[in-house]
Amino acid sequence: MKILVPTKRVPDPDQPIHLNADKTAADLTGIPCVINPFDAIALEEALRIREEERSSAGSDIEIVAVGIGPQACEKEIRIALAMGADRAVHVVSDEYIDSWIASNLLKAVVDKEQPDLIIMGKQAIDADNNQAGQFLAHHLNWPQATFASEISFEGDRVKVARETDTGIENVSMELPAVITTDLRLNEPRYASLPAMMKAKRKQVDAYTPADLSVAVDPKVEIISMETLSAKRNCVRVNNVDELIVKLKEASVL
Amino acid sequence: MKILIIAEAQGAEVRHASRSAITLAKNAAAAANGDIEIAMIGDDIAAAATAASAYAPTFTLSDASLAHPTADRYGAAIAQIVKQRGAGLVIAASTSQGKDCVARAAAQLGGTMVTDATACENRDGKLVWQRTMHAGGVAAWVAAHGDTVVVTALQSACEPAEPTEKTSVTALDIDVASLPSAIQFESVSTKQSNRPDVTEAAVVISGGRAFKTADDYERLIGGLADKVGGGTGSSRAAVDAGIAPNENQVGQTGKIIAPDLYLGIGISGAVQHLAGMKNSKIIAAINTDDEAPLLDYADFALIADAYEAIPELIAKL
Ligand SMILES: Cc1cc2nc3c(=O)[nH]c(=O)nc-3n(C[C@H](O)[C@H](O)[C@H](O)COP(=O)(O)OP(=O)(O)OC[C@H]3O[C@@H](n4cnc5c(N)ncnc54)[C@H](O)[C@@H]3O)c2cc1C
Numbered sequence A: 001m002k003i004l005v006p007t008k009r010v011p012d013p014d015q016p017i018h019l020n021a022d023k024t025a026a027d028l029t030g031i032p033c034v035i036n037p038f039d040a041i042a043l044e045e046a047l048r049i050r051e052e053e054r055s056s057a058g059s060d061i062e063i064v065a066v067g068i069g070p071q072a073c074e075k076e077i078r079i080a081l082a083m084g085a086d087r088a089v090h091v092v093s094d095e096y097i098d099s100w101i102a103s104n105l106l107k108a109v110v111d112k113e114q115p116d117l118i119i120m121g122k123q124a125i126d127a128d129n130n131q132a133g134q135f136l137a138h139h140l141n142w143p144q145a146t147f148a149s150e151i152s153f154e155g156d157r158v159k160v161a162r163e164t165d166t167g168i169e170n171v172s173m174e175l176p177a178v179i180t181t182d183l184r185l186n187e188p189r190y191a192s193l194p195a196m197m198k199a200k201r202k203q204v205d206a207y208t209p210a211d212l213s214v215a216v217d218p219k220v221e222i223i224s225m226e227t228l229s230a231k232r233n234c235v236r237v238n239n240v241d242e243l244i245v246k247l248k249e250a251s252v253l
Numbered sequence B: 001m002k003i004l005i006i007a008e009a010q011g012a013e014v015r016h017a018s019r020s021a022i023t024l025a026k027n028a029a030a031a032a033n034g035d036i037e038i039a040m041i042g043d044d045i046a047a048a049a050t051a052a053s054a055y056a057p058t059f060t061l062s063d064a065s066l067a068h069p070t071a072d073r074y075g076a077a078i079a080q081i082v083k084q085r086g087a088g089l090v091i092a093a094s095t096s097q098g099k100d101c102v103a104r105a106a107a108q109l110g111g112t113m114v115t116d117a118t119a120c121e122n123r124d125g126k127l128v129w130q131r132t133m134h135a136g137g138v139a140a141w142v143a144a145h146g147d148t149v150v151v152t153a154l155q156s157a158c159e160p161a162e163p164t165e166k167t168s169v170t171a172l173d174i175d176v177a178s179l180p181s182a183i184q185f186e187s188v189s190t191k192q193s194n195r196p197d198v199t200e201a202a203v204v205i206s207g208g209r210a211f212k213t214a215d216d217y218e219r220l221i222g223g224l225a226d227k228v229g230g231g232t233g234s235s236r237a238a239v240d241a242g243i244a245p246n247e248n249q250v251g252q253t254g255k256i257i258a259p260d261l262y263l264g265i266g267i268s269g270a271v272q273h274l275a276g277m278k279n280s281k282i283i284a285a286i287n288t289d290d291e292a293p294l295l296d297y298a299d300f301a302l303i304a305d306a307y308e309a310i311p312e313l314i315a316k317l
Helices: A037-052 A071-083 A099-113 A132-140 A193-199 A240-249 B016-032 B046-052 B071-085 B096-108 B214-228 B236-240 B271-277 B293-297 B306-316
Strands: A002-006 A009-011 A033-035 A062-069 A087-092 A117-121 A144-154 A157-164 A167-174 A177-181 A204-207 A220-227 A235-237 B002-007 B035-042 B058-062 B089-093 B113-123 B126-133 B138-144 B149-153 B169-171 B183-190 B203-207 B231-234 B261-265 B282-287 B300-303
Touching: A002 A037, A002 A099, A009 A071, A033 A037, A033 A071, A037 A062, A037 A071, A037 A117, A037 A144, A037 A177, A062 A071, A062 A099, A071 A087, A071 A193, A071 A204, A087 A099, A099 A132, A117 A132, A132 A144, A132 A177, A132 B071, A132 B096, A144 A167, A144 B071, A144 B096, A157 A177, A157 B096, A157 B183, A235 A240, A240 B282, A240 B300, A240 B306, B002 B016, B002 B071, B016 B035, B016 B089, B016 B113, B016 B126, B016 B149, B035 B046, B035 B071, B046 B058, B046 B169, B058 B071, B071 B096, B071 B183, B089 B096, B096 B113, B096 B149, B113 B138, B203 B214, B214 B231, B214 B261, B214 B306, B231 B236, B261 B306, B271 B293, B282 B293, B282 B306
Parallel strands: A002 A062, A002 A117, A062 A087, A087 A204, A117 A177, A144 A177, A235 B300, B002 B035, B002 B089, B035 B058, B058 B169, B089 B149, B113 B149, B203 B231, B203 B261, B261 B282, B282 B300
Antiparallel strands: A009 A033, A144 A157, A157 A167, A167 B183, A220 B138, B113 B126, B126 B138
């Protein structure tokens, strides 16, 4: 079985966002970047499936990480390899990639790689779009299970527990399929230093969007961005009685 | 331009989040001279469709095989309905169903989708959309290119629409048998709660990692919520620890809410959590740590132990 895991490079979520001069994108100069946390969870799940031989195909599982973006993404791709991916594909592009283009590029990579399962983050924590997995599942005409909090295999079917607004929904589907991950699925491992050294020798196939015959033509374009600060002037109250008085004064109790 | 709202039924009513989507659709219709229609998909939705018709003429696709929103089936159905009705703009609520099924439909309709829209504006004859990004740290205006634009509306950004006179309900003619069905629904564990949903409550009592057990969370956070007729929320850490149910999670990747009062107790205020509640009208915090980041975003703070302050609040309210 082959599992494909897209891993997006995003700014470290604990860092404040700075915008570029014309306020159309985040300025990543000097900002540490990480693998999108949901993608790290997706990769961790693929590694666990391989380790636990949970698939019907047994232990013969290959894991391929896919990065899309500028040359700098190589760093996060190497981290994915150090975590345990066998190989990687890097679609190299300096252009603005929206979810639609990303899904088209991933479709082209899937056509080359022919995976049985795609596990990816439910959203990237920079754009917060929550679209690419659903788009990709449509392109491939594969079943999808978004927001996975548990994945198990039963015969030739994969069972997924999904986190929905109203509770946990259980679905099953035949492979090949697309699964997107939620936070509770697992806690990703760290890449060790020796693994980082070893990852330098792993294979990374690079393509441009043109190599894959995919047009880099965004459907949704950012016109302008503005950073928001929601800080308030906090009044410290001394006890429960004072808190009740303040909330009653504000007419919210 | 025709605007089609994909509305979700909740029993005999239109789901609260869908009513917020109707408001965004009405704003879009006013800005772009559009006509609004509603589509509702499901099983046993006659009563909810009648309720929906009090917002706009409603079209239904009802079948036993549509009882559960599996994305391949719903996605294909929504795409067909949009084409049949000739809609250029499709608006749904940013719910788990909206994100799952409507996104799949959007791919089928050309791939132009704006997630979590908070507002729209007509600029030079074209609608542009405002949405939040980077865990709510950035507000962006975006342009959506394509013949069919699909938008999910962020519930907390729009007041739910109010019903007016009932209009028509029309059954759609769609070949349900030809819709894909590769995703098999197995079961769902719906919550058993009499409390208002965290996205709909005027007052939300929210608990974090400070609580040691699910019993403590229920007794203290649930008890205080019941005392004030509010809903219960939680941080991700509380969900991960099994202290709070996942549907209570507030934040970037949970529910984004803006109640009249948000009372965060034993929650530190990570950016991912703030993303879900910082637009609340009044924010209050109870925390043992005077330097918890949540306090910077609160109107009022009480430095106290949750285990002492909550029973006192319950007793005195
Ligand atoms: C990709 C990603 C997405 C995420 N999405 C979300 C999200 O949507 N929502 C979310 O909430 N988090 C999210 N998180 C997690 C987030 O980063 C924080 O880890 C989480 O919000 C912390 O929860 P907490 O405040 O309950 O716990 P902690 O940070 O551990 O804080 C506990 C607080 O309780 C206080 N306290 C302890 N004991 C007491 C007591 N007895 N009485 C009063 N106060 C007490 C402490 O002083 C502290 O401030 C996400 C993280 C990632 C990486």
